[in-house]
Amino acid sequence: MKILVFVETAEGKVKKTSLEAVCYAKNMGGEVVALALGEADKAELEALGKYGAAKVLHADDKRLNQGVIQAYSSAIAKAMGDEQADILVLGGSTLGTPVAARVAVRVDAGIVTNVVSAPEQVDGGLKLKKSIYTGKAFAWMVLTSAKKVIVLRKNAATAVENGTPASVTAYAVDLKDSDFAARITSSEKATGEVLLPEANIVVSGGRGMKGPENWGMLEELARTLHAATGCSKPVSDMGWRPHHEHVGQTGVKVAPQLYIAVGISGAIQHLAGVNSSKYIVVINKDPEAPFFKAADYGIVGDAFEVIPKLTEAIKAAK
């Protein structure tokens, strides 16, 4: 069995979900080949060997520095053929998931996304557990096709270094103009911050924060914890925070180790975006806030008093 892992990079660095994907593939057994597209840090790619890649293919092509869905699909589908890979594994993202779907059509594979745990070999195929109903339930799916595409949700595998660095081989992609039919003209990206979908800890604020001018204390808490900041839907709707920070049913679904909700009442649509968190802390002055029912730890109190104290206590405990 040969498994190709598409490794997503951001500013040349390998994303954590891609390291998890390499480990996931390694745990399945068989030979793991990693594929990176666009300019990337060579040492980062070599290090993929430590996570389980037997070799690393690198298409060092400037045109792929931006995630063009069709071009990425063509490059990965070609590598599936060249490497005679049976399975494609990758971490789900706004780029990875649609790319995986297009590759599945090209190579005539079945696809399962939002996979949360290791697969089981069963008669007639591969059994996979996926998250459904926005984290409120799971479905066990059986992939019966000869070729398979598996798209992982964050934390489907733990990224552990175990082996030795791999050699990086230049890989020639054969792209056509039509692969770039959708042209990326520019992008706006938060830099130097912890990205919300990847973060191990998320600090989120709601209407209880009263206004965008009060986010400083949440950002300070987030910095102290090396966390990303998020918000509820009303907060992004009112323009207090950018849309990519909106956590919930129709926003980003997060799965951090720790989710700290401040001044968020906990409408079911918000809970849908956070119910895969390992631990939830709720800070709200209303003891009746429904969020407390979904929380592991709670403080009933005024955020404007509790948050600065919490930040200080965490600094003191470090």
Place this chain on the structure above:
Amino acid sequence: MKILVCITHVPDTTSKINFINNQTKFDTTGVQFIIGPYDDYALARAVELKESSGATVTVLNVGLAETEPTLRKALAIGADDAVRVNADPTDSFFVAKQIVEHAKAVKYDLILMGRESIDYNSGVVHALVGEMLNMPSVSPVMKLEITGNQAKLSREIEGGKEHVEVNLPFVAGCQEPIAEWKIPNMRGIMSARTKPLKVVEPASVDSPVKLERFELPPPKGAVKLIPADKVSELVDLLKNEARVI
């Protein structure tokens, strides 16, 4: 311009999720069904384009007879006609194939849908349809402007957004804030009753994915409350009990 909007018929976002028949079937008891929230954004943008540039909007759902009220609602919001592919939407591949069969015959300039359904959350149908029709697909789309044959879009990326230009035809998986949800008015509801709703039989598809069973997560334990003047206790619990900081 001809626009196809593909919609899902899904449980309301506040629904309690339960399964019956040995965990193999969704329990619809007491559940309200709605147009998928992401699909609703796509539909709202399509209706805006109809109002601003005279497009026609066809709405399509793959589903059994019980989804017709959802299609009628889409007609009330402003779609011109509806198509129901008479089949249980078992998986993304199956649904994508049904959309493609319809779209091949009609030749739409634009195919819109939500970035994902809120039941299976797979988020792949737009890309599957794009690949099957050999068209570009863009997702998740937060902004869509069309001038002549060219579209300017914004798509969300982790931690920001990208601006994309693409020529028609293409497929877009949409999300907020592409448009504001539209609530049907009385005139819309009245006219929806007489707008055409065509039922077609599904194409035969051998799907590579089979559902085995559903599972609910274990119930959550009770919250541990910490007094507001003792935040260091919380830090201690996070550090030594949960071990997350």
